[in-house]
Amino acid sequence: MKTIDVCLSPDLMHLYNVQNHTVVVVDILRATSCMTTAFAHGIATIAPFAQLQDCLAMKEKGYFTAGERDGKKVDGFDLGNSPFEYQNPALKGKNIAFTTTNGTQAIVKSLGAKEIVIGSFLNLSAVATHVRELPYDILVVCAGWKGKVNLEDTLFAGAVVEKLKNETELACDAPLAAQHLYNQAKNDMVAFLSTSSHVKRLGKLGIHKDIEFCLTPDQYDVVPRLVDNVLT
Numbered sequence: 001m002k003t004i005d006v007c008l009s010p011d012l013m014h015l016y017n018v019q020n021h022t023v024v025v026v027d028i029l030r031a032t033s034c035m036t037t038a039f040a041h042g043i044a045t046i047a048p049f050a051q052l053q054d055c056l057a058m059k060e061k062g063y064f065t066a067g068e069r070d071g072k073k074v075d076g077f078d079l080g081n082s083p084f085e086y087q088n089p090a091l092k093g094k095n096i097a098f099t100t101t102n103g104t105q106a107i108v109k110s111l112g113a114k115e116i117v118i119g120s121f122l123n124l125s126a127v128a129t130h131v132r133e134l135p136y137d138i139l140v141v142c143a144g145w146k147g148k149v150n151l152e153d154t155l156f157a158g159a160v161v162e163k164l165k166n167e168t169e170l171a172c173d174a175p176l177a178a179q180h181l182y183n184q185a186k187n188d189m190v191a192f193l194s195t196s197s198h199v200k201r202l203g204k205l206g207i208h209k210d211i212e213f214c215l216t217p218d219q220y221d222v223v224p225r226l227v228d229n230v231l232t
């Protein structure tokens with residue numbers, strides 16, 4: 001039987017061996033929800049970057065630059081980090097260079113895995129089906145916030161564990177804790193997360209409608225995969 005594990009923060013990645021694993025990277029609010037939305041609406045590729053300058057440099061190569069720092073669109077970037085920006089038909093077939101405070105950092109820290117896919121509630125069932133079909137053990141990497149654990153990524157990890165519970169073995173208590181939390185939260189995740197740190201942080205920036213959207217399961221069936229450092 002395959003194992004399933006959850007890394008609750010990228011700062012804990014030294015405890016995990018990504019080799020021979022399918023890694024699902026998740027940053028529910030909002031990076032991986034944006035990426036999922038972008039591919040569902042026809043974007044060609046997304047190149048993820050940890051560093052702002054590396055991302056900005058891609059402009060010269062014809063890329064749209066996208067992302068945020070501390071929730072705010074970066075000066076000089078074409079796009080921010082709201083999923084609604086990625087529903088724009090004008091982006092169809094375009095290439096995006098993307099950097100965010102936590103989400104793209106988690107992708108970079110997962111390099112070396114057999115397969116890296118982008119997870120969000122928006123493509124939850126598609127991700128579960130995809131990782132089920134691969135022969136590798138599964139690791140969900142939560143982007144968290146600046147090395148700290150967050151609740152929304154943990155809930156997504158728990159949702160994946162719940163979906164695969166009859167066909168995987170839990171590798172430690174992190175997937176078990178995530179599963180318990182998800183089962184408590186699943187009937188009203190918006191309410192469950194109302195006092196969570198990033199929901200409050202986004203609230204202070206006046207960002208409300210993104211939250212409900214990012215917590216809506218199974219809007220899309222795309223599963224973005226990292227191939228040669230580019231998501232397709």
Ligand code: 3SL
Pocket residue numbers: 027029030031032068070071072081100101102103104143202
């Ligand atoms: O940290 C990230 O990667 C972002 O998704 C954070 S924010 O929701 O844009 O603030």
